[in-house]
Amino acid sequence: TLAQDIRDAAALLASATDVTVLGHVRPDADALGSALALGRALHQRGARVRVSFGEPDEAPETLRWLDEDGLLTHPDDLPDSEALLVCVDTPVPKRLGRLAGRVELAGAVLVIDHHATNTFYGGCNVVDESAEASAILVFRILDALGVELDEPIARGIYAGIVTDTSGFRRASPETHRMAARLLEAGVDPEKVVRRIVDERPFEWLPMLSSVLREASLEPEAAQGRGFVHAVVRVDEARTVRGEEVESVIDVVRSVREAAVAAVLKQDVTNPAQWQISLRSIGIDVSAVAAEFGGGGHRQAAGCTIAGTAEEVLAGLREALERAPLL
Ligand code: 5GP
Ligand code: MN
Ligand code: MN
Incomplete structure (x- = not known):
């Protein structure tokens, strides 16, 4: 069951000391927000953590400010492999682009995703197509881990939810209740939406x-x-x-x-x-x-x-x- 998969994921993360968190190529706010929120939580627990994605070389300017701890790592600067690889918002390894081969090399693989086409390519798979965003699944795993939300963690999760639900248009009552907790943790929703969705250069x-x-x-x-x-x-x-x-x-x-x-x-x-x-x-x-x-x-x-x-x-x-x- 999903509840059991979430507990298994939390157990895997609780003992993790060396973790790479990957999002899909050309990452959106759900991929990067989820990856950075999870990355920060693990970093705070003392793990060595990197967050990366296969292309392009730089994170979109609109999302870079979600990286409070400098976890974003260029693919060329990743180690050859890691003890635990976490893939978020990524239904198949191919969507990792040039990083797809890491799935075979990692000590363990955790997949966190909400695409119906997910192939369950991890040893542990938290996959739920009824979740409106992968960030919702990350939130539930952080709860199972007993992580106390701080503003940067909550901001990453909020960014994923607000974009994948098109501004809460496709959000369930339960997702709104989660959002309330994110605001209580200090997220400024106007600022997040302005910087990620609304603001554009004149060009x-x-x-x-x-x-x-x-x-x-x-x-x-x-x-x-x-x-x-x-x-x-x-x-x-x-x-x-x-x-x-x-x-x-x-x-x-x-x-x-x-x-x-x-x-x-x-x-x-x-x-x-x-x-x-x-x-x-x-x-x-x-x-x-x-x-x-x-x-x-x-x-x-x-x-x-x-x-x-x-x-x-x-x-x-x-x-x-x-x-x-x-
Ligand atoms: P977008 O139009 O925002 O790039 O993508 C919309 C949705 O389609 C997202 O859920 C994204 O993950 C998925 N998607 C976009 N391009 C591809 C692709 O080339 N392969 C797969 N498997 N999914 C894609
Ligand atoms: Mn995505
Ligand atoms: Mn998504």
Whole structure:
């Protein structure tokens, strides 16, 4: 059971002295907030702790301030292996990018995740697809460990929950009760949301303007319902930070006529490749992403596809025709 898995995880962490905590590639606030909250708790208990992720080399500027203890470690500076490897918000080792091989080398592996597609690749797996964020599972493990919340730990967990629930829109009563404890521990919710979600450099405006001008709505392309998409090309992506490129989907998904939204993000290091963000209200887009070797949740998924933007869109339209309805 989940309760037993949480107790097993707490026991594993209680005796840990040498721990690497990894999030998925291009980490979001759930991956990094969860990893840093857990990392700080273990660091305070006296363990040697590093937090890392496979790409890019630097954490997004919007998330770096969650690292109160300087635990973030460049992948090249990690030891060859560790006694305990903890993977958060990562359904399959492949999502660790160049760090995937560490799963085989570590003394023990603990997986903490909320993706339905998780393959239980750890020796201990705290996996619950009904959790709205991996941070919720980290919170429950910290409770089982008897960790006293301080503001930085609570901030990391709050960051994961507030982003993965789209600002508590998809949060259960129990998750709101958890959030209340995080605020009591000192989290400033306005500051967290402002720094991670709302605040953008000025360059975001011209980039967004250029991208949205070319956005397109196909009224019937998603099994008779609307499909809206936009394309961020390298010359546009290069004018801003990665965070700003990632935020485009949040604007595009607001189109009322669309059941499915996609943003095609051209890879700045390999322009023949596109990272695709998918959001949906009526169709299982994790099935669409899975057709291209990606994954995610039914309403929010992603994948990487090679080709021209037109070829990528044609592939997505075909996959959308086959995807299960929600
Ligand atoms: P985003 O559009 O924010 O990059 O990703 C949305 C969701 O899809 C997240 O849950 C993310 O973890 C997942 N996702 C994005 N890209 C990939 C991918 O290439 N492979 C897998 N397995 N999941 C992805
Ligand atoms: Mn994530
Ligand atoms: Mn998550």
